[in-house]
Amino acid sequence: MLNQLSWGVKIKRKLKSAAPFLGRFRPLVGQCCHQCTPESLGLKLLRNTPPLGFQNLTSVSETHTGYRGWLVRRVCCLLFVWGCEVHPSPAGDRRHRVHGSERVRQALVAAYSPDETELVMPEVRDHLGRLLALTQTFISPYLLRLVSWMLLKVFSLMFCSVQVNRNQLAALHRATQLKSPLVYVCVRQSGIDHALICLTLFCHNLRVPYTIYPAHVRQSWLRSFLQRLGVVLLPEGSESERDAEMDSLYSPVMTSFTGELLREGASLSVGICGSRGHGGQWLARVHQAISDGLVPDVSIVPVGISYDCLPRYFTRPQAGVMSALRFAVSLLKGGHRGSVRIHFAQAFSLKEMCQSGKCRVDGGRPLQDLLLTAILQDRMDSIFRQKDVSWLLPPAVMPELCPADRQQTIALTLHLMYSSTTTMAVMSTSLVSCLLLHKHRKGVRVSVLCRDICWLLEEVLFRNIDVGYGGSLVGLVLHALSLLRPYLLLAAAPPTGEPIIAPRPDPDSLLILSQHCDLLTHVFIHEAVGACAVSAMLSEVVGCGGGGDPEFDVVLGQEELTEKSLQLTHLLSPGFVPPCQTAHGFALDVVDSMVRCGVLVMEEVQKDTPVCDFMKKQGVLSWAVSDNPDQSSDSDCEEPDARSYKLSQPSQCPELLFFLCSLLSVRLRALCWALESLHYLPSPVTERDCLSQLHTHLKNRAQLEKAHYESSSIDLVRLVLRTFIDLGVLTEDRQRGDVYLDVSPLFSQCAHKVKLLQFFKQFIYMYN
Numbered sequence: 001m002l003n004q005l006s007w008g009v010k011i012k013r014k015l016k017s018a019a020p021f022l023g024r025f026r027p028l029v030g031q032c033c034h035q036c037t038p039e040s041l042g043l044k045l046l047r048n049t050p051p052l053g054f055q056n057l058t059s060v061s062e063t064h065t066g067y068r069g070w071l072v073r074r075v076c077c078l079l080f081v082w083g084c085e086v087h088p089s090p091a092g093d094r095r096h097r098v099h100g101s102e103r104v105r106q107a108l109v110a111a112y113s114p115d116e117t118e119l120v121m122p123e124v125r126d127h128l129g130r131l132l133a134l135t136q137t138f139i140s141p142y143l144l145r146l147v148s149w150m151l152l153k154v155f156s157l158m159f160c161s162v163q164v165n166r167n168q169l170a171a172l173h174r175a176t177q178l179k180s181p182l183v184y185v186c187v188r189q190s191g192i193d194h195a196l197i198c199l200t201l202f203c204h205n206l207r208v209p210y211t212i213y214p215a216h217v218r219q220s221w222l223r224s225f226l227q228r229l230g231v232v233l234l235p236e237g238s239e240s241e242r243d244a245e246m247d248s249l250y251s252p253v254m255t256s257f258t259g260e261l262l263r264e265g266a267s268l269s270v271g272i273c274g275s276r277g278h279g280g281q282w283l284a285r286v287h288q289a290i291s292d293g294l295v296p297d298v299s300i301v302p303v304g305i306s307y308d309c310l311p312r313y314f315t316r317p318q319a320g321v322m323s324a325l326r327f328a329v330s331l332l333k334g335g336h337r338g339s340v341r342i343h344f345a346q347a348f349s350l351k352e353m354c355q356s357g358k359c360r361v362d363g364g365r366p367l368q369d370l371l372l373t374a375i376l377q378d379r380m381d382s383i384f385r386q387k388d389v390s391w392l393l394p395p396a397v398m399p400e401l402c403p404a405d406r407q408q409t410i411a412l413t414l415h416l417m418y419s420s421t422t423t424m425a426v427m428s429t430s431l432v433s434c435l436l437l438h439k440h441r442k443g444v445r446v447s448v449l450c451r452d453i454c455w456l457l458e459e460v461l462f463r464n465i466d467v468g469y470g471g472s473l474v475g476l477v478l479h480a481l482s483l484l485r486p487y488l489l490l491a492a493a494p495p496t497g498e499p500i501i502a503p504r505p506d507p508d509s510l511l512i513l514s515q516h517c518d519l520l521t522h523v524f525i526h527e528a529v530g531a532c533a534v535s536a537m538l539s540e541v542v543g544c545g546g547g548g549d550p551e552f553d554v555v556l557g558q559e560e561l562t563e564k565s566l567q568l569t570h571l572l573s574p575g576f577v578p579p580c581q582t583a584h585g586f587a588l589d590v591v592d593s594m595v596r597c598g599v600l601v602m603e604e605v606q607k608d609t610p611v612c613d614f615m616k617k618q619g620v621l622s623w624a625v626s627d628n629p630d631q632s633s634d635s636d637c638e639e640p641d642a643r644s645y646k647l648s649q650p651s652q653c654p655e656l657l658f659f660l661c662s663l664l665s666v667r668l669r670a671l672c673w674a675l676e677s678l679h680y681l682p683s684p685v686t687e688r689d690c691l692s693q694l695h696t697h698l699k700n701r702a703q704l705e706k707a708h709y710e711s712s713s714i715d716l717v718r719l720v721l722r723t724f725i726d727l728g729v730l731t732e733d734r735q736r737g738d739v740y741l742d743v744s745p746l747f748s749q750c751a752h753k754v755k756l757l758q759f760f761k762q763f764i765y766m767y768n
Helices: 007-014 038-042 070-074 076-083 094-099 102-111 114-119 121-136 141-158 166-176 193-203 220-227 241-245 250-263 280-291 321-333 350-356 367-377 403-423 428-438 446-462 473-487 507-523 525-544 558-571 583-596 629-634 655-676 687-705 714-727 750-761
Strands: 054-056 161-165 182-187 210-212 268-272 299-307 339-344 488-493 498-503 555-557 600-603 611-614 621-624 644-647 730-735 738-743
Touching (some): 038 350, 076 141, 161 193, 166 339, 182 280, 182 403, 193 268, 193 299, 250 268, 250 280, 280 350, 280 403, 299 403, 350 403, 367 714, 403 507, 428 507, 473 507, 498 507, 507 525, 507 655, 525 558, 525 583, 558 583, 558 644, 583 644, 655 687, 687 714, 687 738
Parallel strands (some): 161 339, 182 299, 555 611
Antiparallel strands (some): 054 161, 299 339, 488 498, 555 644
16 A cells, blocks of 8 residues: 555656646536516626626735735634624514404414314414514624634635636626625535635625524524524524424425515525435425515525535534534645535526426326336336326425415426526536546556556536636646546556555445535436436347347437437436426437537448337337348337437447446436335334334445445435335325335235336446
């Protein structure tokens, strides 16, 4: 193994001739959707000219103040914070206005009859008082300045830099001139996401938003402290966001509270989470404020936050005293620190998006209606419909919403998940982790790794996704490897001594590396789906030929390739496909992307070329030669597609194809393992216990195979459980305020379970 002090020097020595290559091109990211919000796009709030560059938020010097001198340099951070503009936001009589709103009065009447009101009036008054206490949240200018100064100091210890795009901040200043309140929406990653957003806006003289942070805080002094910073917490007595939403009075009070904040001109910061369906209800409350006429319009700003390394002690909404102490010790130790990149997308009109009619999910069908006929009966007539994702905002949450508003909110949530994710920058640790996990799992020389980093960088920029770093190749590789070093194995290759790098084969390391790869899966989702579809078709060719080695010199029909892509598209979790694009349109884009990236080439079918075709009635793979008129007339096959494709490198295993297949294999393998583990579960079982036991089974399976530990993460288990419920593998039964799951009678039959397992496996190339 390389010496701990010399490995960085040896890597740098091998790369000292590398020329700087980054910074040549910066794509314009964050533009709003041209289909859903063409008028907002036409305002051109986000401009790339003149390029204003980036700013390190934690690097404060005397140039940021109006003073100069020796003493100023020592206290420049304090002077800078004291000079920032703060928009006052007192609570005033907000509590009285919320209490007297028509929505809250109707909720009280609906919840308690006149006879009950007299009997339980003290309990109702106390309960309503705890909810109305949340409306007293306000932003104290003096406390905000003090906390901002502390955050600048803490973040300078946590991160080597916090980079923000000056052009995007200039666009936010232009958006404030539209006189509409701003709502910032990000995908939840850690507990400091909202703190970074608020600090960035404060340092650039923009209105600091009220933060929706669904955490349960027991200490009264801490609740009071956070409420004076504009943080809206869960009410006292609620352990989780789900428990709070089940309260019949909580939703009306929070909806009225949100409307009052927006009417005052305040901004909001909301986090959404696709795997758990959290955050969408707050977007519904913002939309209700427009529907009630409290504000004419609201400007939505998707925010993308990228971390070199996600802070370990802030991945949960709640943190204990010991976690805080460990975090403080880690700050004092110093060491390698990652960077953060914050991107603010262009603000768009919420009213325009809702009225355009492009962003909608109504008419969707359950996943089992779309795929079960294809899986069990080989019929493809139902896969062209849209998938229903009503679980993102279930009827139990905000029951007062009408079906049209509920569907509109779900569509808005999906679109913002997609927009926030595509706004994120790809960090250097993501590039290195992705290459090591999906292309060079057994190890790679540093020189080869650097060559592949250059290739992957160009592919990312080509897809109009920004990267969160700059400088030379040497600096990029050293920075990424220094941050990932606890999860890597380093060795010297004889006789040159060139360093060889490989991921550590332990569960924690592989899970961390896989977490870094998530964003690149979103970047290459079209190509990954297409590669898995090609793999599925090739596996059927092998099965038709009686087994053996895969045959790559095969003509693939466009229709069959699109159908395979469409089936896999329905299995994707929310956030990969915007609601303004149909699943069929996405599948067509998948086929085109496979040609653009060089995996497939368009082929004009010759008369003597065997064509891989699927019989539409029986669903059986057959070989037909086009120069035999008798055979073609007697066959039930349709005519071959006008457009057909071949692999661009049929003589050898296409390396790019395997890399793209591997991106989705983590999710697909988790589906296979979970399906094979269903018979171990008790029946019925609560949703929480089912999640825990499935997680245990997947970890045991990875330990048994001593490989693919990344397919056993708790986040993947949540996605798997959601997929099984949507597919009808598991049935839900709500009893006594809890959800019980049981294996459906259809998939209690071994034959149907085997068919579903084969359906998942076909998309994993060379599945063992």
